[in-house]
Amino acid sequence: MHEHSKFLLADSQIPSAWVNVLPSLPEPLAPPLHPGTQQPLGPEDLAPIFPMEVIEQEFSPKPLIDIPGEVMDIYRLWRATPLYRARRLEQALDTPARIYYKYEGTSPAGSHKPNTAVPQAFYNKRAGIRRLATETGAGQWGSALSLACQLFGLECTVYMVRCSYDQKPYRRMMMHAWGGEVYASPSPHTNAGRAVLAEHPDSPGSLGIAISEAVEDAATHSDTNYSLGSVLNHVLLHQTVIGQEAKLQMDQAGDQPEVVIGCFGGGSNFGGLALPYVLDRLAGKGPRIIAVEPTACPSLTKGRFEYDYGDTAKLTPLVKMYTLGHDFIPPGIHAGGLRYHGASPLISHLVALGHIEARAYAQTPVFNAAVQFARTEGILPAPESSHAIRAAVDEALAAREEGRGRIILFCLSGHGHFDLAAYESYLGGQLVDVS
């Protein structure tokens, strides 16, 4: 009999509800503030850009929220995603640690992003919306939302950060293949974009700028809503299918994680895996949890925990989060999905409360781990996800130093099929560490 390395679930084991940690928090989140009045905002303030069912989820006091059947029907196209034990990587590291990873790259878009794109498209369709506007960094989110909109018969407009638009033409083409409309951001289509272009005609763009454009597009068209791929509570809520499945699969494996790891940009794949384990911690029996970010955009490790805008043009509400400042433009690292000045308020809150550790890595050690992973486990990881691999490898090496086992679980949030130029640069010795 072989030793199992892959743990699957039947369709009947896919979670039928999302897990909401809001009612379990020892202290409530600081309320979002209206960008004009700076006063706490109500659901009606968000109604111009979000459907009411999504707004309710953003503030919901319910511990579990049912997943609609129409969403389950689409989740089942690729969910449950596999959980693997990385036996070949363990062997290469000569570590007594056991390393598990939850692989979200099997979705059609290649990452965890459709977990929330699908319900967001569904709720907007049900609210009578015709079109969604959004931003995208590396293109993972934009392609996920293009797919989801196509499946529900919505139009999709994507403001793609200029430097990614130029460097990652394949992601842009993928959005086209799924029927999405893509503009390089800053674009001449919005006031926010035109204002940036007037001052910096060659601006490489940033997520903050692209968010401003998408929010403005939604706010100024009554048939159009805005959709965000990370940061907000309802986005992380939708992603909790990841952690719920992982728990069932770790049970199958007969191991309980002592360390749970995810890469961190806005917080969506990280929260998706970590939040169900956060509930265990809040109940007094959870694992260590580590958020891993790039040194080039170190919001959790170097940012301040304070109210800030989610975008450059100050169109979004102010939220209390770890932030580098809404006008911070990070250098153009390959992990474009982690180039956000802020952080999920929920995860920020849990970091401040001491339930989550944060760690930052430069590009070179991250790609070193990515190549080792690709050459042992076979899967070619996304640069974003490879931050989690780096931390998992370091935890496994620490276990070796200490001469004792350690059970590590990380989220491999996506594949790197559209990031091969970054690999080529690393393998050619041309990668520069910016921080």
Added chain:
Amino acid sequence: MHEHSKFLLADSQIPSAWVNVLPSLPEPLAPPLHPGTQQPLGPEDLAPIFPMEVIEQEFSPKPLIDIPGEVMDIYRLWRATPLYRARRLEQALDTPARIYYKYEGTSPAGSHKPNTAVPQAFYNKRAGIRRLATETGAGQWGSALSLACQLFGLECTVYMVRCSYDQKPYRRMMMHAWGGEVYASPSPHTNAGRAVLAEHPDSPGSLGIAISEAVEDAATHSDTNYSLGSVLNHVLLHQTVIGQEAKLQMDQAGDQPEVVIGCFGGGSNFGGLALPYVLDRLAGKGPRIIAVEPTACPSLTKGRFEYDYGDTAKLTPLVKMYTLGHDFIPPGIHAGGLRYHGASPLISHLVALGHIEARAYAQTPVFNAAVQFARTEGILPAPESSHAIRAAVDEALAAREEGRGRIILFCLSGHGHFDLAAYESYLGGQLVDVS
């Protein structure tokens, strides 16, 4: 209760043996001939480039051949692959047909190719070989073999058809990420390559030329063997895991296919799905089986069934197959993996015996079906695989015309993540049909 659209297998249901149709053929295959003497060749003639265990499989009289444990360990990283019922596509076509597809794109390399790359690397490693040389068209095979060699500690040299080398840099980079060494073919590294370059310095290359280079490399280095990704009996043998799994999954679905479809280049994904069903036909109770090729390289539909060389430089044995002539250079269509002048001798034999139908399509209708598939089923298919989609759609539309059901099964052999430029060209109305 929802209607099932996805059929999975447990690790314990992955086939533990490959299915060999050779002993069941009503007439034996015509023997391969030595390129020098034109006489039937023996195992010893192939020993300079293949390990003996592979040569035995090429001619094996055994109906089942056990899969080594070391190969099973790697198969389990992604196998069993899922089988889907394409309910959303059926709905879009408004057809009474039921369409199923076996999806091989979940392997790390993104196609069915690792099914044979892994055992070939394993047998070569066990025979003490240090390096494998091979050719690749679109890059699917070269990346699969680079991965397999990496997992078994072998070096890998890939001769990549020049036009793909230039058009698909990401596939080349993927091989690098897995440690493969890649040359554009025709290359200055071999006599075969230099001969072509002397006459045609700007040659776009062809699979026939690249095979000549790889065979020469293997034949002239004692520590190096040659590895082929299609055409030969042992390659199709390894691919029969596809059809064996599909049969178990169709049983789960409670349907038996009336039509089995695969795209056809050299014959490996086609044979992988079809051969277990061919055995049913040979026993008098099998489905219709359709091989789908591009009109630009119509070996089965327009070629002659006769002895020909597998490569341009006449280094390979002569085999009896449908061929367009070993010096035929097909136009540079996007389905680079289907640009082969010849065809599997085994599949050719079955076509000649009337057990397999052949059909050809031009690029535009193929991409039309690919986009419809991507926008209903979510998965972005490879241009090669999309030939099978086109035929499945046409069979489903024929069923609608006839006003009766039809159960259709096809092989979706790989994803199109590295073919997005082709999609962009199609969507932009710039695709040209060459034939």
